[in-house]
Amino acid sequence: MLDITDMHILKELTKNSRITMKELGEKVHLTGPAASARVAKLEDNGIIEGYTIKVNQVKMGCLVHAIIHIYTKSTNHQPYLSFLKEHNQFIINNYKVSGESCYLLECKFPSNEILDEFLTGLSNLVGYKLSIVINK
Template sequence: MLDHTDMSILDELSKNSRITMKELGEKVHLTGQAVSDRIAKLEDNGVIEGYTIKVNQVKLGYFIHALITIFTQSTYHHPYLSFIKKREQYVLRNYKISGDGCYLLECKFPSNEVLDEFLEDLNEHANYKLSIVINK
């Protein structure tokens, strides 16, 4: 069971996972060592699974952010999953979902032409519904 301090630590780490233990301790009213011990316990218990960075896709040349709802023709999804694995440079996330569709793809593309080519190839394995992110 997580207490208020653990939740505060998680909140601060989600804002800035590079914060020093001393700075984090000051924010949650503990010593740096006490915070470090709590973080180690959160990691050991699987609450913290890892640390990551946020990448600006536009600065990397990916100007189109697309959400694609996937509708497979059968319950055998291997051809679709193989296709996605081969195109992983464009795929940010591939969620298996319930409800409307079988998967939700979050993708990045450098141009409409590359997006169109991706969709044409995708259509050999599944039907889809495309949504373009306008603003975050």
């Protein structure tokens, strides 16, 4: 399905997705149009889901990176999921997981005060355990 050139293309686009097709072609030993055709195929296959940017969260004013283990009390998760939607500006990921907890919620907050508010609202709906990311 994917040959070595495709893998090379994905690697280069992961490093810099705004590279020109001509430059990408040079890196993977193809001409511009050939590289472009490969990329179009990767898009059509759904291998490449999209092009995006990495934003510096700290400079954007989001200093507190929290990971919250969620233990749902009731069988109805809807109130919790609605709560997330209302606060989606802070949410990075909400994974449903097997294991000890029910969900693993990854968030970023501009301050501890706002995290505190968030947790106060959250505690009405579910049980949780909080971890704060110190380093990556």
